[in-house]
Amino acid sequence: MRSLRWLLGAATVAVTLGLTACSGGGAPLTASSAAPGGATAASSTGGGDRLLNVYNGGSGQFTLNLNPLAQGTPILTGARGMIYETLMFFNQAKADDVQPVLATGYKVGDDGESITFTLREGVKWSDGKPFTAEDVAFNFRYRRDHEELNTGGAKIEDAEVLSPTQVKISFAEKIYMQVWQIAGKTYMLPKHIWEKIDDPVKRTNDKPIGTGPFLMGDFVPESYTMLKNPNYWDAGKPKIAGVRFWTFNNNESASQALLAGKLDWAGIWMPDPDKQYAAKDPEHNHYNNDSFQYITNLVPNLTKAPMNELAVRQAVNAAIDREQLIKLAFAGLGTPTTLLELPQPVFRDYVSPKYVSAKLEHDPAKAMQILTAAGYTKDGEGYFAKNGKRLTITCHVVSGWSDFISAMQVIRQQLKEVGIEFKSKAVSFSAYTDIGQKGDFQMFIGNAWGGPHPYFFYDNILHSNGFPPKKQNMARYENKAVDDALDTIKVTPPEQQDTVKQALFTIQDHLVADIPYIPLQQPAGLTNYRTQYFTGFPTEDSPYAATASGSDPDVGIVAKTVEPVK
Template sequence: MTSKVRKALRRTIAAVAALASLMSVAACGGTSSSTAQDGTVVSIFNGTTGTFNENFNPFSPTALGPTLGVIYETLYWYNLATDEDPTPMLATGYEWNEDGSELTITTREGVKWQDGEPFSAADVAFTFNLIHDTPALNTNGTACTAKLIDENHVKLIFPTKNADGTPFDEPFKGAYMQEGGILGGQAIVPEHIWKNVKDPMNYTNANPIGTGAFKLSRFTNQSYSFSAFKDYWNGAPKIDGVRYIALNDASAATSTLMAGQVDWMSAYIPSYQTLLKNYPRISAVNTPRLTTVVMTCSNTEAGCKGPQTDTAVRQAMYYGMNRTQLNKLAGAGAGAIGSPTMLMPDRDRKWITDKNLVTTPETEDQEKAKQILEDAGWKMGDDGYRYKDGVKLSMTIQTVAGWSDYILINDTLKQQMKPLGIEIISTQMAWNQWNENEQKGNYQLSLDSLGLGVTADPYYTYNPRYSSLQMAKVGETSGGQNYARYSNPKVDDAIEAAAGTEDEAERKAQYAIVQKEIANDVPYIPVYINSMLTEFNDSKVTGWPTEDNMYALPAAWKAWDMGIILQHLEPKQ
């Protein structure tokens, strides 16, 4: 599931009716729909409303959520709730050669595919060669071929010259920053099955065979189920199965949770403390990890038009926001303080070298914002708005119809910016149109959120969103995620330099350059870090992540982590 789809689902769920209207569901009524003969089966709602479309292709951006982590696994798993070393999964070791052009991986022994066939390094080699030979599958930008060494070792080889043998425009500095995507972002598939797939991009894979702890047992458009894989390499799961359900509409999510018919879901509920008080068997954790931003089409050379292309306007908006008010009104105070570096202050502090850039200001500094605009030539007009060269300081901000919290942010921003002489016009539209506008640059301001990288290394935040290589001109669909059309040679050079070294101190020095530039240019203006509220039913199983033991990110839609969590669950005695 793509980050865009996850955000759309989160927004849909956030629009649930007020909790008071749902309390008509009996506090003690209902039980989980699993039966005694099923054993202990955990029911999950991961945001799907309507019906499921059968797709378990781990290369597909529209694959069903548990495809990644529950069925298929990676070489290593990165816990993005913390900044810690990755956990070995299908690999037990890896080593770069001296110049960073080869990565040798040691695969785990004793692993079986869910059809009983043995897993080996040959499957890893096949997976990466399939990606190399099928460019449409290469969503991580992996640039390697694979050479099988023996049953438990495979070598990934990265090009150091162009295909015709001529040198690269820039000297090869190592492929070290592809490490995270390779080790922690790529599902490994079985060669004995996928070698016969003629169209791997469009294959729906109705009978998926992975190395994960649960195997698909039943599929319908309304629900699908998994049974525990008893020969799982890390030990048989302690629960008997998992069931994913779809609901007719978003408001049914909280009702179903209260009725005891769902055991795990991630949904923002404004009065969730009241819910927990009235339903003792329900617990919740909040793990803010997605930064809400005012995205700007910032680059006139790329075709962006409007006052937001002026750095001074973006800076004035940054200092003119009252983020505490926005968090309280739209996020019920459950959001966390963000950073102008776009990193997570709690998790990523070691990467932020300037103490003045650790967190955003929480209240507005109107005088500073006004002075920035004055110095840039934006003068106040008789109508209370500023003008420069006859152009009114007026911008349109888009969001998706039905995203109630984001609509409230936009409406509040309109009031917060007015005393500065900035006019904000809020507009709502269908998700598809909003998404297309961002990809093609057909917008001035857009309220959105920036998701998580493959690992906690800042490279996976900065390269996709700030590198000139990841942008397209206005009107062209962006292949990368630089929807702000941001371009800064200093940032490009620093990102490239960071990608070419294993030395953490050197990467930190390069990231400091990036942070200084983007904090000044603010192509993405940070608001706050969204709440990521997840609810659990404690009456059936134990072992859910807690605030004190965040062994995985608990969101019910989070790829890879959901497989880790399901392995931790045990029937309640």
């Protein structure tokens, strides 16, 4: 899905499927009666056997990986949220909305170094065994004992079972800013299975046992299903028989399937969704066009020439005309952003007074002045060079991502006008993931993502302990002052907001000075859904979860909430 690109650590797999492989819009896709995983999936509900048909974007083939602990390799969409659940759900579509899942509540200790969960009773794993406090304690000890699993970074000391419904997790540091990862991004695994596994990251987990609303169904490299868990703890849910995930070569073929009624829920970007989609079937075709909490960036690799040179990053930043870029490549749907890497207006209150009115100015003359001052001179073809080597930048992009590919073409021309040679290299999604993880690139285009507070955004992409696969510091940025500011925020109690803001302002000063990322836009997040067969999707009036068809764990919340049209 367009808005989720660059979530390489938690990326959804993209796969290739010809349009003819989709079931026709008039014939229902039905659920199989059997599913792997030690349980029998429901084959029908009150709404019949039709499956919810979903497309979350991308290219390449599906790989059967359902391990929620996987790092650096894609896992199937739905593993997190539909099969495996967290203790709480933090709704990023609505401010300050935290919902109970496997826990009914939590309390942070007075010293900030512990959190106690009250657990839901009557929950069972999909193999019929009870979900217990021992399972919860095991999950945190497991992450403590396998350091590579503790991607949230909280230093777990111990997990203590206080009663059958209460578990206390203790930490070696204050965890005020990490409750979201602890309660909302730690997926619960059954102790009776995973305590026997010594190499958890490498396991593909093709027969998953979870507490979630769905079970794994059939799988082929072109599509797969997740089917209703008939013994799910949330009575009456899910209301649908199951979900089938599809894929396509590119946006165009996916759009054809959507318009033909073969998809019920998708993340497909299109330049004029009113005309191209909604108007085709006003009764059933709908979309959400939210300004997502992402920033589209050119991501320079600060460990490789020429992007390790500040003057080059400054020149590229000054040479790009964002207004023209958004108009030509993104159909005018994106919004301008700044070097602060903070989505607006959601984080407006966290912007330093210095930068409240900041804009990214298009200044070709300044770009050329910067390079000249850095010792570059133009060669006979009008391109800058130094020490006999032309200033050339190669940027990776995923094949089939038409808007990003269009952006490459616009940027190539804009940089050529100031004397920078810019080349794009289209690769498969799996190759794109691989180069991001390994750092084998000069530059790539993608979206930076954070969480429900600026701390998560900055910690994810800036902290020096966040190189992939642990976090998403794809630029390989290292700055002790930024690390110190982030570490300060992490241990500051919520009531000391002035301290938090001053630390954020320090980070913003370094972002402006260092340009570790080159922002292009704050993208619009387009999610398409059809109500011919299913209703109950999140809307602007009912934002109970993120609408994005590839967002986790939101995909599970949405899939268990939608219901068939009767």
